[in-house]
Amino acid sequence: MLSYQHLYHAGNPADVHKHALLAWVLDYLTQKPKPLSYFETHSGRGLYQLDAPEALKTGEAAAGVNRLAPYFPEDHPYIKTLEKTCADHGPHAYPGSPLIAAQMLRDTDPLHLAELHPGEYACLQDTMAPFRITPIQEDGLQMALARTPPSPRRGVMLIDPSYEVKADYEILPKLIADLHRKWNVGVVMLWYPVLQDARHKPMVQALSQAIPDLFLHQVDFAPVRPGHGMNGSGMAVINPPYGLDAAAKTLSDLFHTYAT
Numbered sequence: 444m445l446s447y448q449h450l451y452h453a454g455n456p457a458d459v460h461k462h463a464l465l466a467w468v469l470d471y472l473t474q475k476p477k478p479l480s481y482f483e484t485h486s487g488r489g490l491y492q493l494d495a496p497e498a499l500k501t502g503e504a505a506a507g508v509n510r511l512a513p514y515f516p517e518d519h520p521y522i523k524t525l526e527k528t529c530a531d532h533g534p535h536a537y538p539g540s541p542l543i544a545a546q547m548l549r550d551t552d553p554l555h556l557a558e559l560h561p562g563e564y565a566c567l568q569d570t571m572a573p574f575r576i577t578p579i580q581e582d583g584l585q586m587a588l589a590r591t592p593p594s595p596r597r598g599v600m601l602i603d604p605s606y607e608v609k610a611d612y613e614i615l616p617k618l619i620a621d622l623h624r625k626w627n628v629g630v631v632m633l634w635y636p637v638l639q640d641a642r643h644k645p646m647v648q649a650l651s652q653a654i655p656d657l658f659l660h661q662v663d664f665a666p667v668r669p670g671h672g673m674n675g676s677g678m679a680v681i682n683p684p685y686g687l688d689a690a691a692k693t694l695s696d697l698f699h700t701y702a703t
């Protein structure tokens with residue numbers, strides 16, 4: 444079943460949105476010396492080369508990171524992680540979310556990274572080896588439920604499914620509400636695509652009803668090629684850190700000016 448491979452999409456406008464918010468949250472939370480737990484339910488391989496044939500075939504990074512990164516403030520944590528990744532892995536390297544987290548977190552912060560696809564998992568193992576992090580080849584949502592509440596209790600979880608099947612949209616609101624009951628202090632970030640047929644809307648509505656203080660942020664962008672169905676990117680955040688609304692507003696302005 445697992446046919447999605449993020450290598451075709453790495454660095455696209457949705458990745459810029461998701462990774463910029465994630466980097467901002469991790470930067471904010473690591474300003475305090477207190478340790479935190481980090482979870483990824485759908486990790487991908489962690490490191491991408493944007494000059495690989497798969498990435499060039501779709502050309503999605505051209506409309507994403509290549510177009511938008513020059514308009515970020517130089518000191519934005521997303522830009523710092525892009526620079527570090529290129530310094531470590533070459534000029535076309537692009538960090539996936541597990542690598543962003545591994546670069547930004549400290550020795551005191553445990554990372555729980557789930558990836559089910561055997562090939563992606565093997566690549567993720569290689570990406571994480573220098574950090575001495577062993578990823579987990581399990582269903583990510585089951586891993587999330589099994590390992591929460593974590594120790595340390597403070598922490599962040601990124602849920603970034605590939606939404607290959609309609610059931611992904613249907614199971615998430617209840618599962619995330621259960622997760623929030625188990626781990627009420629966790630910052631849980633759910634990414635979703637904004638497609639022309641708006642199939643995310645019932646999921647977001649159900650989640651908002653289950654979690655009244657949910658923070659929602661969406662950006663619009665031009666489809667990466669004619670006929671492509673995705674014209675925006677959304678993130679729902681439980682327990683948003685102070686200042687996330689202002690950071691997200693800066694992203695809204697950037698996308699509105701340069702991506703639509």
Ligand SMILES: C[S@@+](CC[C@H](N)C(=O)[O-])C[C@H]1O[C@@H](n2cnc3c(N)ncnc32)[C@H](O)[C@@H]1O
Pocket residue numbers: 445447448449461484485486487488489538539540541557558559560563581582583584603604605
């Ligand atoms: C959108 S990609 C992840 C991208 C990554 N979070 C990033 O931003 O760099 C989704 C990944 O989830 C994996 N996957 C799909 N179903 C899964 C499951 N049930 N548990 C864990 N991983 C899964 C896919 O193999 C794919 O690599």
